[in-house]
Amino acid sequence: MKYKKILFIGLGGAGQRHLRVFRSLFKTNSKYYAFRKTKKTPFLNSDFTVNINKDLESEYGLKVFNNIDEAFEIKPDLTVISTPTALHKVPMFKAIDNNSDIFVEKPWAENSKKFGFFKNEIIKRNLNFHISFQRRFNPLILKTKELLENSSIGKILFVNFNIYSDLRQWHKYEDWKSLYAVNKNLGGGVLLTEIHEIDFIYWFFGIPNSLFAIGGNYSPYNLDVEDTVNLILNYDLFSVQLNLCFLHSDTQRNFCITGEKGSISWNDNNNELIYKVNSDSKKVYKNDLTNDDMFFMQAKRFINSWDNKQTINSLNSAEFSLKIVESAKKSMRRNKIETIKNE
Template sequence: MKVLFVGLGGIGQRHLRNIKELLGDEIEVYAFRQRKYQFVLDNKLNIKKGLNLDKHYNIKNVNSLDEAFKNNIDIVFITNPTSMHMEILMKAAENKCSIFVEKPISHNLKNVDKLVTKLNEYKNITFVGFQNRFHPCIKESKKLLEKNVIGQIVCVNIEIGENVRGWHKYEDYRKMYASRKDLGGGVILSQIHELDYIIWFLGMPKCVYAIGGKLSNLEIDVEDVASILLNYELNNKNIPVHIHEDYIQIPPSRKCKIIGTKGKIEFDLLNSTLVYYDEDGNEMLNKVYEFERNDMFKEELKVFIDAVKDKKRTIIPIEEGIKSLKMAIAIKESINKGNIINMNEI
């Protein structure tokens, strides 16, 4: 199986480590990348001394996508900056490759419809890297919501705050994709996981209103704070879902509270804890999950590879990535215009 990596920074190397562990010598690794770093990273993004990336993984480097696709590539991992995703998606689709694309699938909606047409034409297997769907807290919450244990949802509060300066130990935060407008950065797109899982839980909202922007002293040219209000129409009622995102907080915070008429669910993704209370405040479930963060990435990869081998549709195809991207674009538009944005207008 021939695998092409477009980009081998932190997330690209993580997927490379995991697929080598999963498939070993079954795969032949090609890479097309611009920065051509040769350091090797571990699961905590520390540089492993004395190792050369190309030699360590036996990588065959190519100088262009056209050169890469002459090698009859089976799978493409798109792990370069967000603003560059669409070009690679298009070419991978045309070359009938299976595609794993990191979130978000792009930084705007340009050519999205054309991409879907191509993917339908060539019947590519696609997967979007929303590894948080494999977090035990999110998986358990999804099950509880499907069982309707907390009754009708009346409100949701979500928070994701993490100081961007500490994301990558191996590079200056000011040069990261997440910090640069030209690379599709900003807290709304970079922290799109929260948008994805609320869509997975509740579907698409009716409308969006958001306030935020570049509010800190970080040396970046993208928004670093967003306070988002989503209006969900559930059971003929307007239900508020609030999402706070920032690039500032130390220590970081990543939590969710879902309140219903018969109880509530609270989870903390960083501490891997989940509590479900009934309507009288009794703890019906209190879990602390023992798992490594990389387990989510390994599980999503196995799901993707199994789908490729079985030639079946994945559980997070490109259409899921389009949903969260549309929500992100609506949020950014609301901040820029100061208006409520109806999702049917996006």
């Protein structure tokens, strides 16, 4: 797909990374525009350090708008949305009104209201849609998907995911307490922010029958969002346990899928996947990919080989990952097992 006019909505850390990626893929053959509401994020290098000697407009040839309606008057071919989660919907629907393809940061929004209408419009207008679950493009995650599809470890017995991150270290250029992730009105909370592994669970195993969640503001900080959640997702013959915390100093991201014939274990800290069959066979897969590499890989796929099937898959992952989050929040409020509606 050749995009002539690309409009970026939001140019914080995530938005600037998408800008770097698309700019490098299209070189100088496309025009770049942006709508920035606060302009609080300075020019960031690829390692997210601040570069006071550069500005976004001159470095990337950007035309920046202060009004979102004026921005859409350019009739973009592609709209890339990287605002705080609670601010995704307005530009997404404006993009649809202008028949623009959509590339949006995860999650789709802070809730699933109006998703059905959105999905129908995307399909009816034959637009391309992608939600940025870039971790799906990690070869180790793709290998896990392959092993599961081939029933390489037999019947699944139980699954465990651990995601411990420390958002206090994410953006050294700003006060972490101002991040969308820790502010309810911006769509924060660990469930929405660390939704990647919820997407993995949906992608690997499908939609769970039910779930039970406990969690809340367990850290010593007085936040209006949940920073820690323990989640059990129930399937017909096995369950998945997911532990989430984004205020944990011992950062780690891993999972172990145990089957009757063996296990699949992934550790993001050392980029390693271990596939065991019985006790006498073990294969270790490694790579040295960076997070930026996965962003490049997903952008290349979106540009070069996207089709209606890929759009439907992306719509489904956006929808059901968010439905799992909403059911988890409901379970925490009611202290009850909640079913997942598969509609």
